[in-house]
Amino acid sequence: MNDRTATLNELIDVLEDSRDFYRDAAQEAKHAQYRQLFERFAQTKASIAADLKTKVAARGGEPSDGSVSGGLRKAWSELRVKLSGDSDAEYIAQLEAFEDRIVHAFRDAVNDSDDAEVRAIAQRYQPQVEQDHAQMRDLKHSLGK
Template sequence: MSTAKTQLNELIEITRDGQRFYQHAAEEVKDNRFIALFLDMADAKNELIRDLSVEVAQEHEEPAQGGTFVGKMRQLYADTRAKLSSNESATYIEQLEEAEDRILHAFEDAMQSADPKVQALVAQKLPQVRAAHDRMRALKRDSY
């Protein structure tokens, strides 16, 4: 597999962590506002994954299908904290904002060190990634 495709697959895996975490959080919280928001954010991650996967598939390579160990552990940690918290929504928001930090940093790192083809796609998607990050950061700030 080429370096570019490896880099894209890493972005896919990290983004999939976020998608799965949003989907899971939507199933766990009871506040309808957050359920709708988390589902919307999961859909945005799905769209991003599709766009990255198309690029990998165009090179006749297999797009990554899984997530990462770190992503799974973050979700488990959030579940544990939420069960012990008096405000489970705030706990999930805090952890989802940290997941957005991870996604944003991965995309920013790709802009600095990735193959030029990957950089071009990342540059196109970076505003969407930053908007999702900023949305969760604002929600976290407003939740406390």
């Protein structure tokens, strides 16, 4: 696997990991507004990941479908939600942590990749990634988390 494919697969991993947790949160959220928001975020992550997977495959690589550490993080987050007195607020706090991982991964790809094409791909999606992160962060803070 070349560096270009590895970096794109890292981005796919963080997107797929968060997409799965957003989908779970959308099914379990108590308030309809959160269910809709979580589902929209899950769709955004899935869309970006699908495009990145196409780019990896076009370069002869094997697209990733999530990470082991992401699965462990998801399990830990689900446990925290179950133990929480306010599951929607805890989902939001945990999802904001997933957003932190995504925004950092895209920033790293933009700033650190030696491959101009990888930087361009990450830059293309960075505004959406930053917007999603800001929205979830603001929602978390509005709930006092």
